[in-house]
Amino acid sequence: MTKIKLIILLGVVVGFLTSCEWDNYDAPGSMLQGNIVYNGEAINVSYNDVIFELWEPGWQLDIPIDVTVDQDGSYSALLFNGTYKLIIPSAQGPWRNNVNSTTGSDTVLVNLNGDMNLDIEVEPYYMIRNAQFSASGRDVTATFQAEKIITDAGARDIERVNLYIGKTQFVDFRGPVASAEIGGGDIANPSAISMTATVPSLTPTQNYVYARVGLKIAGIEDMVFSSVQKIDL
Structure with a gap:
């Protein structure tokens, strides 16, 4: 019985020391931020839908850090210093990934040592101009x-192309107050597209809305968008 108590006590002590050691790790303190861009221009996407992955070789847990791209094409992540592999999964974004000259693939090596600004160049299928x-x-x-x-x-x-109008600056296909759509086959001139939607009465009353247009690419889940604009009614 004494041996059993001693084993239990040792287990508690080891667990406590391990917990303390874990708690004493420094918090991540380096900010990686930038934009997803084409020729330096940020690519607008839908809110909270597009991600890329950061892999840190040698870490105990072989799982990626998912970084979400904001609707204006920007991103930010608070990380530990280290070398990361940045990968955009093939099913993410309204673009085709570029081949990186260093890795010879679409993987980008990120050597993080303090705050860092990094724009990620991709090749979109379309841009809204x-x-x-x-x-x-x-x-x-x-x-x-x-x-x-x-x-x-x-x-x-x-x-298809869509006009989305919302009550807040987070505007896309989720819950717009008004919208319009033109099928791809019905677009007479891609260089001169026009769409109109009527805003209903809003409760509570609001004398302005936010709008943006989006383009859905055949066979690609994520849409490419214009920037959001506030419109006074």
Whole structure:
């Protein structure tokens, strides 16, 4: 019985010391931040939908750190210093990943030693250009151009374009107060697209809305968007 008590006591002590050692680890203190870009221009996406992964070789847990891309194409992550492999999974984003000159693949090596700004270059299938929004009464009109970036054998068609209008600056296909849609086959001129949606009465009363346009690429889950614009009604 005494031996059993001694074993239990030793187990408690070891567990306590291990817990203390774990608690004494420094918190991550280096900020990695930047944008997902094409030729230096941030690519707008839907809110909280697109991620990339950071892998730290040699760490005990062989699982990635998921970093979420904000709707304006920016990201940030508080990390420990170290060398990370940055990977954008193939199913993420309305783009095609670039081949990195250092790794010879779409993996990017990140050597983090203090705060770091890093823009991640990708190749989008399309970019939305010159998006303009105007209001007449409660009708909101958007005009824009859909520029096809990838034109080789990997090119894809436009499935549809959408105008989304919301009460807050987080605007996409989730719960807009008004929207409009044009199918890809119905777009007469990708360089002159126009869409209009009527904003209903809002409760509580609000004399402004937020709007953006999005483009759905055939066979790609994530849409590419314009930036969000506030519109007075």
